[in-house]
Amino acid sequence: MLGTGEVRRGLAAGGASLAAIGGLVTLPTGALLALAPASSAGTLFDSYTLSLLRFTLLQATLSTLLSVALALPVALALARRAAFPGRIWILRLMAVPMGLPVLIGALGLIGIFGRQGLVNRLLAIAGVDHPVNIYGLSGILLAHVFFNLPLACRLMLAGLERVPAEDWRLAASLGLGRLSLLRHVELPALARVLPGAAGLIFMLCATSFTLVLVLGGGPAATTLEVAIYQSLRFDFDPARAVALSLLQIALTGLVLAVLSRLPAAEGSRGEGRIPRRFDGEGFGSRIMDTLAILLATLFLVLPLGAIAAAGLKADLLRLISLPAFHQALLTSLAIALTAGLLSLLTASGILTAQAAIADRRHPSPVLRVFGRALSALSSLVLLVPPVVLGTGWFLLIRPHADVARVAPLLIAAINMLMALPFVMRVLAPAFESHRLRTTRLAASLNVTGLARLRLVDAPILARPMLMALSFAMALSLGDLGAVALFGSQDLVTLPWLVYSRLGSYRTQDADGLALLLGLLCLALTALGTAGQRRQP
Template identity: 40%
Template sequence: MKAGILVALFVIAFITVPLFSLFFASGTLSGEQTASFSEIWNSSYIRRVLFFSLWQAFLSTLLSIAFAIVVARAFARYPSFPFRSFFLSLFGLPLIVPAVVAVIGIITVYGKSGWLPIGSNLYGLLGILLAHVFFNLPLAVRLFLPVWNQIPEQHWRIASQLKFNSIQQWKHIEWPALRESLPSVALLVFMLCLTSFAVVLTLGGGPKSTTLEVAIYQSLRFDFDPAQAVVLALLQLGLSILVAIIASRFNKIPDVEPDLNIKNPKHQSETGKLDKMLQITLIVFAILFVSSPLLAIFIDAARGPIISVLSERNLWKATAFSLLIGLSAATISLALSWFLLNASARASYQNKSNLSQWLLLSGSIIFVVPPLVIGTGLFILLADFINVFDWAILIVILINGLLGIPFIIRTLGPEIRQNTMKYQRLCDSLNLKGWQRFKHLDFPLLRKPLGLSAALVTVFTMGDLGIIALFGSPETATLPLLLYQRLGAYQIPQAAVTAAFLLIISLITFWLLEKIISGKTQKDM
């Protein structure tokens, strides 16, 4: 348990020390609060960036949630849709596709010369909204879909006896069940859109479409204005904390993985032909919306200079850096999370509920603090002592390693708690602890969630553009940064091949890690 407490203190220190460096740099701890805040509101640029950050996050959330509700309802009401399980698995792809890769596909499909041109210019609010809906609609569908499985079967029987039509079923059965989860899912999507970086950086289209995250990056890397970066980072931190406080009041988020077997299918056969056609149309539309950018990436790549791009030394160097950073960050995340979760589970077993909750909270607190805010704090803190760009790889690994902890807490935490409650007394009687316990008990039982956790964190880190864009350089470029550089240089054919290569590497890495680590669990034997 001591190791878990030390890890918790380390995580808190790694987050709070950079934040304190921001406060000191802004003068808020040296009696200059009034001047600092007056400068914030007197700057039309900062007010414009703040407004656009909130406005795009609000619109992105509204569109994502609205479409997700009707698509999830269509999937729930039509469980016999052909290849339903496959298409729901397809909806999981945007969760692991690097943002900058998806942007390439979205431009190909919806750009001015794309398959389905939307508007005269995709660079701006329109493009940002399209990309955010692409990423968050599938996530929201997977979060909403289990709600229909939780509706008692007798409710559908009563509705059938009363001859409810589709609208009445929605009003009296589905909506009352859905509205419990709606606020928490909406706030989660809002937070993701508020802290979005790669999408806004590549599709923002200039100062009029800049969010706080992108403005922080521009202030440090292009304007060389640390003071403005500090003010923007503090604003971003304040907004994120406010959203997190509101979200804490709505903590009912369903499981991400939906149960594909609807428990109450009887009502499906009683839906009218028009209603059935509507559900099919919605499902097909959603499938095309999610799959077309991914398909476009490979079509563009097939037309590009594949051989010349694959023979470039920079590509393989960036691949090596991406894999190094991804695997290292995943290792750090798993190690820190393992000590935290075991200490929390042990505290819960010993009826120390307050300590157990505090340990979990310490691991999840980084979700409240945007990574670019932490990066800015570290930049300000370390700039006077070292050349931060020389330490870019280590800094990126550490930050992404901490960012992976909340994901692992969610995927691995319940399993570790269950193991502790079941087997702790047996382990105590056998004096089974440390490495021996991990080897003979924990690892065989927890291989599947361990494999999923490692794969998720690795792929998320490999596709991250935010931290590496802040600290990276051409010598330490990862695949996402190399892709962004090629987009900025208008090397579109080369960028298309690089995007497809990054997507393939990410999917292969995810599949291999999950397969190798998961193996055969004890539950499968």
């Protein structure tokens, strides 16, 4: 049992986190709603807005279908081939796109599928006159598949790995063929994860910003979020920005409502250990599985290799010595560190309050409502995308102060909100395990307050908190969404510097800066996972 003082401090920390997140999300949303009747009623459902909505839904639907359909044979092949050479490294490779800054991934895809990319050079050698065009809908779909196929594959593989070993032995004893095994064993296992996985991917694609900004290719391939950015950044049309922001909130709210009714997409378990399989021993099956795994691996490796190859061709020493790089690096690190620390404080407050509520055998109705509100914070963060948040804060602050003065803090706060679900996912299991292990012992020894923090909590929770901080910082370092609204000559981050070089056709500089940004994010991720293998 926690002491009365610890319970009070935990509830106070949770209240502070709830108030901070609620204020960061509801204030800009309220500003958008307040401006809506006067400025956006006439533009909410005009032909242009409806075309944006149609394209947003179209590209998200097609991206989801392609990601899931192409991941399905890869997941089935990896599930069958537990002894496939390098299987564990292939699974680790599939985690790279999920942590890769989106802008860097887009540049890697341009290096392979762009006009001067590897694919078009090979087509030219083969005598094909019509090059592959990566810009427009085709490029957006290709990029979304690159980022979301690994996610879909890992989620489906996790579902297959949870099938009990007895089921595989029973199927083998019954002599079930390939189609019968798929129908009676594999598809039921996949059905438990596919709806949630598809819903999650649809949400990610519907709120995609950077990929559409870089690869959209014009008004015909523009989503709601990119149109919001363009309305403020280039047209300075707050009325249209408000209308599009409200429509985006309605869309994400509808998607989240549907997602809440779907089975949760579960993560991958362990390092891919699966029960022994007795199927797929035929030569044809082996060839098809090997081909599916190799093609998926090649699809992921080539853009990553293109990033490294193009970046190494740039004059990295010159880029590192540029004052613009120094300014962007310091700004990015300051914003990333601020966002990471804020996300740690906020997540710790939420988890401490949840522990205080869980410690009460019979919590009051008020505490139960408070606990549900804390659990819903991640959904509240997902409800309002970064560009919409930035739009609301821009409209809220502009009449009263210079937005440029508070832009760095706003960017850090928005990045904190975007990192919070990932930080919670890292910290929640560690906090819960630590609470179950130490609460009674610490109470029996009367170790409370700062003494408990120093002697009990810090030694155990330091490693997961370092991991969460490194992930949050890497996510903030690679973000282009928030800084796209507030970036200026005086506020330049590394992703904004890469994007500006790309926009001014200084492609080689953009490639070199992208490589440096990727290495920095990789170093942060490696720092967060350092020593993980040595854990018991």
